[in-house]
Amino acid sequence: WWPIVTPITTITFCAALQYYNWVNYRQPFGATLSILALGTGKWIAVFTSWYWWSNYPINFVMPATLLPSAIVLDVVLLLTRNWTLTAVIGAWLFAALFYPTNWAIFAYSHTPVVVDGALLS
Numbered sequence: 001w002w003p004i005v006t007p008i009t010t011i012t013f014c015a016a017l018q019y020y021n022w023v024n025y026r027q028p029f030g031a032t033l034s035i036l037a038l039g040t041g042k043w044i045a046v047f048t049s050w051y052w053w054s055n056y057p058i059n060f061v062m063p064a065t066l067l068p069s070a071i072v073l074d075v076v077l078l079l080t081r082n083w084t085l086t087a088v089i090g091a092w093l094f095a096a097l098f099y100p101t102n103w104a105i106f107a108y109s110h111t112p113v114v115v116d117g118a119l120l121s
Helices: 002-025 030-052 067-080 083-101
Strands: 113-115 118-120
Touching: 002 030, 002 067, 002 083, 030 067, 067 083
Parallel strands: none
Antiparallel strands: 113 118
C-alpha cells in the first residue's frame, strides 16, 4: 500500500506549507521544505527505532524518496502561479513521480541471488 498511501498523506503537509509560503512570502518552495522536514524526522525515527533499539540492518528499512516529487510540485506553482493548475497538474505529477523515484532504492532487492545452489529472485 505504500505507493498509494504515502503520496496521499504527504501531499497534505506539502500543500499546507506551500500555501503559507506562497500567500505570505510569494516563495514557491513550501513543498520542498515540508518534505525535507518530514524526511529528516523519518530518518531519525527509522534510525532510532530500527537500528538502535532492535539492531536491525539499516539498509532494509529505508524511508521513501519524495524530494523529486516535491521539487516538481514547487516548480509547477512557480511556472503557473495558479492554485487550480498546481492542484490538478502538480498533485498528479507528485503522485505519478513517487514510484519511479523509489526504483533506485529498491534496485538491489531485484537482483537474483544464488543461495545453497538455488536461484532466488
